[in-house]
Amino acid sequence: MNAEFDQRTDDLNQVNSFLESILASFNAGVIVLDPNLRVQAWSARATDLWGLAPEEAVGEHFANLDSGLPVAEVLDDIRDGLADGAAPVHRKVTAVTRRGTRIECRVTITPLLGPRGASRGAIVLTEELDGSKDSARS
Numbered sequence: 001m002n003a004e005f006d007q008r009t010d011d012l013n014q015v016n017s018f019l020e021s022i023l024a025s026f027n028a029g030v031i032v033l034d035p036n037l038r039v040q041a042w043s044a045r046a047t048d049l050w051g052l053a054p055e056e057a058v059g060e061h062f063a064n065l066d067s068g069l070p071v072a073e074v075l076d077d078i079r080d081g082l083a084d085g086a087a088p089v090h091r092k093v094t095a096v097t098r099r100g101t102r103i104e105c106r107v108t109i110t111p112l113l114g115p116r117g118a119s120r121g122a123i124v125l126t127e128e129l130d131g132s133k134d135s136a137r138s
Contacts, residue, residue: 030042030125049097051067092129
């Protein structure tokens, strides 16, 4: 029984590592929200843009994060994105990075769909637009 538990733990760790690799591959900050707008995942690029580590963001209500992203401007779009069958929404906003630099940012909200197509939350992509002033990232 311990061997089976160890194998399942290894499998779960591999899946988590794989998912983290997917999130890290996006040039956009990836934020996954549950239906109650609590953060379920926060990518490394989201940390780079908004200055919050995953430990500070995961489990918190998205609207309560002090990130520099103008959440109030996209909150209605996020709530709309939680509906079954919702189409992705794209919005351009002015935001402030963790370095205090103003940037133009494209926010894309996409429903997080379950196995039968029902909404299980929302995926929020935040991407610095070309030509923004904050080009000091490494």
